[in-house]
Amino acid sequence: MAPEQIETVLEAATRGEVFAYFGYGSLVNRSTHRTEPFGAVRASVRGWRRRWQGRPEGGGEPISLLSVKPESDPDHQLAGLLVFDRLENLPALDQRECDYLRRRIEPGSIAMSVELEVDVPIYIYEGMPEDSRNTGHGILQSYLDAVLQGYLREYGPDAVRRFIAETHAFDNTPIFRDRDRPRYVRSVSLGEGEARLFDDALAAHGVEWRDMP
Template sequence: MWDEIGRAAAKGDLFAYFGYGSLVNRATHRTRILGAAKASVRGWRRHWQARPDPSEEGLSFLSVKPDVEAGHDLPGLLVFDHIENLDALDRRELGYDRRVVARNAIVFSGDFEFDGPVFIYEARPPARRDAHHSILQSYLDAVLQGYLREYGEDHVRRFILETHAFDTPVIQDRHVPRYTRHVLLEAEERAFIDSMLREHGVSQVEA
């Protein structure tokens, strides 16, 4: 993987981005990436918010915001992709602004020194700051399955504990998923995710 990434970098055919939500789940990727590896960034924290598009009011966006808490790091997936796929990623992240992560804010143990920009996507402000919003279970399943497969059970717990506004209700749409990149959970994954949501008192509402 790293040899191919190095060759792409040498040709100028490479960009990198940091996934902290559904992009952590490789099953949701829709471009043929060059590779990906676990990584963390400092200076950002996840949170749930209302969507910026008033036509989609009522549904939650997972976003990040600048964070100055000393010692806090945000685990996720560092993804390397062909530069030609950047437009496709921007379209996928509609409603988000592409930001550049400071290189010294990335904690990464891969066998490759990447000196190009690393992007992270930050949601635009909600159309109404007081808008009620709820999380799609089908979206949350994709996010938590990604962390479960990349990092294990402890990071699913950490995700729930460290993501601000996780008192947001969850819409139970798993059987008729509304999230366009929904995933299929193994029985063990489904049981674990449900147990974590119950354990942490996350409220659920019928679809």
């Protein structure tokens, strides 16, 4: 964040008008944000790990949900984006993350890329328990493109490979090809070389590709 953005966050926080949330999936990609937050910084959090899971009961199509689960390894740092938003936007974010439970996390578990001490509630969204009948779910390629683009632009190419390596259930969750006809509602346009970078990294990991069901 620019210095003037930090100053705005600090001033709004004194009035109780700010909350923060930790993005670890599509929310890392700033172009998918639909509110107008004060700003965002690269950050990491302890105590959580990404994973793919099935949708909760009533989730409809067999599309995988990117979630987090508690992580006991004290050395594991989940990289993402810490977004400072206006408190009035919290209901809209909850609506966007309607398949998730909003969890409050302790400020001490967060490490930010800038010096910023601000007393605001910090949240992370954890997927609701998956429906045990929801088998055969897969990852939308258009959603994954948005996620990987976010990590690429915030952290660089190595972060794309780390995302794939460190996210649980990539090995047994297929990817549905929908890049040409995106099903993800906040799909993004890929820049030069991005599609090849993502596809090569996924191929190196040995993921399974399928056509849309």
